[in-house]
Amino acid sequence: MTTRTGDGSAGDVDYGAIGAGYSSYRRPDARIARFIAETLGDSRTVLNVGAGAGSYEGALRAVTAVEPSESMRAQRPTRLAPAIDAVAEDLPFADGEFDGAMTLFSVHQWLDVEAGLREMRRVTRGPVVVLTCDPDLVRDFWLYRYAPEVLDTEARRYPPIGQLTAALGGTSTIRTVPIPLDCTDGFNEAYYGRPEMLLDPAARQACSAWSFVDDRVRGHFDETLRHDLDSGAWDEEFGHLRSRPAYEGSLVIVRAVP
Ligand SMILES: C[S@@+](CC[C@H](N)C(=O)[O-])C[C@H]1O[C@@H](n2cnc3c(N)ncnc32)[C@H](O)[C@@H]1O
Secondary structure, eight states, X not given: OXXXXXXXXXXXXXHHHHOTTHHHHBOOOHHHHHHHHHHHTTOSEEEEETOTTOTTOTTSSEEEEEOOOHHHHTTSOTTSOOOBXXXXXXXXXXXXXXXXXXXXXXXXXXXXXXXXXXXXXXXXXXXXXXXXXXXXXXXXXXXXXXXXXXXXXXXXXXXXXXXXHHXXXXXXXXXXXXXXXXXXXXXXXXXXXXXXXXXXXXXXXXXXXXXXXXXXXXXXXXXXXXXXXXXXXXXXXXXXXXXXXXXXXXXXXXXXXX
């Protein structure tokens, strides 16, 4: 059983409360878009589950989007088809209806990940593609120094990769997704070389993990990061990241075929 909020949100986050600025800070990144399109291969009809505002749909041919939150559906550009109001755990489609399926930055929010992935497998003939973070790697990032509670939250929320591949069945491949230095999709690691960006509260709000911590954690983060940027301590230790063209962190793409 999936519980829905007033906005329709069906995961562990209420996008009616935090979703308003999502599409301004979480703009699809062209390089990550190519990576996703390549992973989907020659799938023509593609299902996008937890589609949000439609990031990464633009480059694909025939997309059917599923998104439970009204606030997120409302942020979809008019050039994209409206999203269907449904949840991963109970997809309103026939067996094998799609060539391919994807779910991007979403599985960590589902109330029943295994049921949702089994549903995706059921309605898809070809590859099911999951863009997510590896919970074993999320703490290996400088942000852990300043806001460990945020990455502890992420490590707890992201399902282990083995759980995803087991639920999908068939054969899976897992690849690390390189994050470009000027990545336009503002998830936490996208700011690996631009720490100042995370001092913007609206940028943080576009990464749902920040909604799980309190003002004390946010205040401590703000104060200690500002201090280390002003003193040069951040640059001394992590400054090499400011010019690293791409970062391989916890972002991975799983591709499962039957
Ligand atoms: C971080 S957003 C990602 C949106 C979009 N895929 C993107 O890459 O920008 C996560 C999305 O998953 C959706 N979601 C949460 N739980 C869900 C569920 N059980 N079934 C389908 N979608 C869900 C949320 O409403 C939200 O739009």
